[in-house]
Amino acid sequence: MASTQTSFGAIQDTTPPGAITSKVILGLLALYLVSYPIYALYLHPLSRYPGGTLEKLSRIPYWIACIKGNQVKWMTAQHRKYGPTVRFAPNDISYTEAQAWRDINLVPKGKKENGKEIRFHAPSANGTPNLITEPSAVRHATVRRVFAPAFSEKALKQQEPLFQYYADLMVARGRRKGTVNMAELLNFTTFDVMAEFAFGESLGLLEKDAYSDWVATVFNTLIVLPAIQMIEFYPLSRKLFSLLEPKSVAKMRLDHFNHTVTRVDKRLKEGSPKPDLWNLVEESGVLTTGEIYTNAELFMTAGTETTASLLTGTTYYLLKNPDKLKILTDEIRGRFKSNKDMTFEALGQLDYLNACLREGLRVYPSIPSAIPREIPEGGNVIMGKWLPAGTRVSVHQTATYRSPANFKNPDDYVPERWLGDPTYKDDIREAHQPFSIGTRNCLGMNMAWHEMRLLLSKLIFNFDMKTEVDESWSDQNVFVIWDRKPLPVTLEDIGAPA
Numbered sequence: 001m002a003s004t005q006t007s008f009g010a011i012q013d014t015t016p017p018g019a020i021t022s023k024v025i026l027g028l029l030a031l032y033l034v035s036y037p038i039y040a041l042y043l044h045p046l047s048r049y050p051g052g053t054l055e056k057l058s059r060i061p062y063w064i065a066c067i068k069g070n071q072v073k074w075m076t077a078q079h080r081k082y083g084p085t086v087r088f089a090p091n092d093i094s095y096t097e098a099q100a101w102r103d104i105n106l107v108p109k110g111k112k113e114n115g116k117e118i119r120f121h122a123p124s125a126n127g128t129p130n131l132i133t134e135p136s137a138v139r140h141a142t143v144r145r146v147f148a149p150a151f152s153e154k155a156l157k158q159q160e161p162l163f164q165y166y167a168d169l170m171v172a173r174g175r176r177k178g179t180v181n182m183a184e185l186l187n188f189t190t191f192d193v194m195a196e197f198a199f200g201e202s203l204g205l206l207e208k209d210a211y212s213d214w215v216a217t218v219f220n221t222l223i224v225l226p227a228i229q230m231i232e233f234y235p236l237s238r239k240l241f242s243l244l245e246p247k248s249v250a251k252m253r254l255d256h257f258n259h260t261v262t263r264v265d266k267r268l269k270e271g272s273p274k275p276d277l278w279n280l281v282e283e284s285g286v287l288t289t290g291e292i293y294t295n296a297e298l299f300m301t302a303g304t305e306t307t308a309s310l311l312t313g314t315t316y317y318l319l320k321n322p323d324k325l326k327i328l329t330d331e332i333r334g335r336f337k338s339n340k341d342m343t344f345e346a347l348g349q350l351d352y353l354n355a356c357l358r359e360g361l362r363v364y365p366s367i368p369s370a371i372p373r374e375i376p377e378g379g380n381v382i383m384g385k386w387l388p389a390g391t392r393v394s395v396h397q398t399a400t401y402r403s404p405a406n407f408k409n410p411d412d413y414v415p416e417r418w419l420g421d422p423t424y425k426d427d428i429r430e431a432h433q434p435f436s437i438g439t440r441n442c443l444g445m446n447m448a449w450h451e452m453r454l455l456l457s458k459l460i461f462n463f464d465m466k467t468e469v470d471e472s473w474s475d476q477n478v479f480v481i482w483d484r485k486p487l488p489v490t491l492e493d494i495g496a497p498a
């Protein structure tokens, strides 16, 4: 320390104030660097949970895996190493046990729900939450009550001609092309169906045989979701991004949103005699205009890519397991004489078809990673252990479904495990929840099941299918959703009656 002696003999510090400030900052930094690891590893409320040292100290390893598209492999490896419960970041616990689904997603009477981790989802362009991101449990229940009747069995039965129309259009396009990229064909179909369902107007993808700019933007946005999640996670990066976001990106987001706004406005203005979403919304009168727009956007993503992805994966696994494909083909072709016999109701009764799709949702779940929830004020108990407020908890779908503790031969595609085959009697079936459970589970689950059964059966009823792709097809990146590779499939028309 620089010092001088005063006339009274006292020692006076002559260090300039700026230097003192720097020293204090450096001192505090050194203290933090020494004390933070001690806290994170030994004193933090989660310190007793298993996990890697680096992961307990920092979220960086997790972000790297997410940005590289490696998250699913990384998290599965974490669980293989540390067991069914892993602390994979300082404040995050991942589970692979059936009970965790219940503890995280069900809300016992008088308790608060484990809230949504809003930063995990891309913010909507108008700033209004949709069903998935609505932070208030009460508002969520109100909005969900408005839309729920449109997804009931009764309403879906009334909408069945719409689904049949696009399934037949998909078959017609398959016939025309001979060889198709199955991933694309199924995307065209599910986007056309959902646009008709949500806006009363097709996107015409099957007819044009091409993605529209609007749909291409949906995919481009989904791929950058991990980067958006990282930016949203830290207040500073969020602020910086809002200041520095390139004008072109901001414009693209707005144009995309306005596309939805225009379609919804048109549908609301013109009205519809059909029992669709917007008749319910108008009757209820409880949604704000902002909520109408953001939920329309949500339906177009939640109800399209998910179903198309599952169907692409299931088609791949069936083609790679010809014995299973043969059983399914016999079931479908044995049951129906013509395309028009293939109703929602009749398809629902095909056991092997249901088992094939369920097994598809296990080996290739539409949401391959995890959707985190946050422990509310006052804490909560998960898997018998109390967790403090702010802890993020989740069930990781792929790690759970590929765990030998839950499923025998977890990497094999075996529909029989869902049909009482004694070899698989010890499988823990409740660990498989691809649509989640509880008040925030998938609103479109019934619709998804009808659509999945219809589209897969129509393909198998009308075509003998072949593919040249090898096992490396299933080795895919995940950026929240699968970064699906093209799946070229040759379709041989068997001339099934209309």
Ligand code: HEM
Pocket (backbone or CB within 6 Å): 131, 132, 144, 298, 299, 300, 302, 303, 304, 306, 307, 310, 365, 366, 367, 371, 434, 435, 436, 439, 440, 441, 442, 443, 444, 445, 447, 448
């Ligand atoms: C294979 C197909 C599908 C799968 C695996 C799936 C899965 C899921 C899952 C896991 C959630 C919960 C998300 C969370 O925890 O935040 C969810 C929510 C949701 N899904 Fe699906 N989904 C599928 C198809 C559909 C379809 C066809 C629709 C129709 C529009 C749809 C609409 C929704 C909506 C609106 C929500 C939000 C529900 C709420 O928060 O109340 N999904 N889905």
